[in-house]
Amino acid sequence: MYRKLGVCFALLLTSFSAFAAAGPMNLTTSAVGIAAVVIFAAAYILVMLEEKVHLRKSKPVLVAAGLIWILIAWYYQSNDVPGVTEEAFRHTLLEFAELMLFLLVAMTYINALEERRLFDGLRAWMVEKGFSYKQLFWLSGVIAFFVSPIADNLTTALLLCAVIMKVAQEDKKFIAVSCVNIVVAANAGGAFSPFGDITTLMVWQAGVVNFTEFFALFIPAAVSYAIPAFLMSLAIPNRKPSSLIEHVELKRGALRILTLFLLTIATAVLLKTWLHLPPVVGMMMGLGYLQFFGYFLRMTLPGSLARKKAMAGRQGDQEKLARLGGVVPFDVFSRVSRAEWDTLLFFYGVVMCVGGLGFMGYLSIMSNFLYLEWNPTAANIVLGIVSAVIDNIPVMFAVLTMEPDMSHGQWLLITLTAGIGGSLLSIGSAAGVALMGQARGAYTFSSHLKWAPVIAIGYGAGVIAHLYINKSLF
Secondary structure, rough: OHHHHHHHHHHHHHHHHHHHHHOOOOOOHHHHHHHHHHHEEEEEEHHHHHHOOOOOHHHHHHHHHHHHHHHHHHHHHHOOOOHHHHHHHHHHHHHHHHHHHHHHHHHHHHHHHHHHOOHHHHHHHHHHHHHHHHHHHHHHHHHHHHHHHOOOOOHHHHHHHHHHHHHHOOOHHHEEEEEEHHHHHHHHHHHOOOOOHHHHHHHHHHHOOOOOHHHEEEHHHHHHHHHHHHHHHOOOOOOOOOOOOOOOOOOOOOHHHHHHHHHHHHHHHHHHHHHOOOHHHHHHHHHHHHHHHHEEEEEHHHHHHHHHHHHHHHHHHHHHHHHHOOOOOOOHHHHHOOOOOHHHHHHHHHHHHHHHHHHHHHHHHHHHHHHHHHHOEEEEEEHHHHHHOOOEEEEEHHHHHHOOOOOOOHHHHHHHHHHHHHHHHHHHHHHHHEEEEHHHHHHOHHHHHHHHHHHHHHHHHHHHHHHHOHHHHH
């Protein structure tokens, strides 16, 4: 009997030891952990040098992600702990997959609206109105602030930069300061909406902040934009550019696709709020909406063309007849292929890199230092500034992975600072990096850095506004 009890106890002890060994190991002081940090740092240096070396930012982080998880798997296999690495990798991959599919649908809708010339129509309207430089500066900024919560900060910045370059043409000084204004406005506008930035989307999908709760950041975000915009506007000359006439005809279905996009957003929000389903469920349904509408456009295209050609023939409009002859059917999958795949793959690489470093134990150390030994408010403010250097995506994913015990006000604070902090440098946000390529030679790292002190004033004012207005949430 005692022998049987002894055997049972031994088996129980062995099982407990095996279970304990199967958990994540602290690799922060091991050679494997240090090598992983070096690999991630090297990859991110290449990301920050994208404009100099002309290497797309997704390439180094994709390789780094693979190397980091290979090191983890090798270490665990060497210590006879199989299966744990695979499970941890799949868990991180699932988090990315939900966000990736969400972004893919949003990008597809934006590309569809661009193909239907909705954004060209907005640009032509602004160009034809003959606004002065000051009016154009404020109009482009305000539009960026209010459009980015729906169309995301990157798309909004590219659209309005195209307007500025079309109107100002060779006036590089005005283009530079206007691009700074657009970046600051787009990033600030994206901070108070789940659809405005990848980081806000991450926070919403994680269930940390509800959809309507983001709007508590509206006034702080507006303050963080308005102050630097006012100070920058003092440097804008009070004169008008030469007026340009540009006629843009929206393609068939443009406004209906916009309506479907808004319906898709509403579907995602309602499913998340009422049924607690991941927002990606509603977004993928919305892709189905667009596919059905694309089918409708294809089926009704011959009849529509026949009517328009008959009308153009009666009016003798040969140019319109020629244009109608080149019309091709709307194809949803061609819009999917035009998504920002470099951004999506970069996002994958960053998520997997940070997930691997977190599995090694580095994020636990950071969490203990920032949120236990330090003040959470100071930590969130500093992390917002850090996001201007290393991008806000890894910063926010690291915070979400650490899951610090913070009040609701603190979670909104890191959401705000990660959004507007990227405006401090041109490389701090996707909008800034994209405009450096679009307005090459006019908008540069140094032209943005010139206004960094002014932007920093807005950053500080936005943080103070949040701490004061939303103090009941802390």
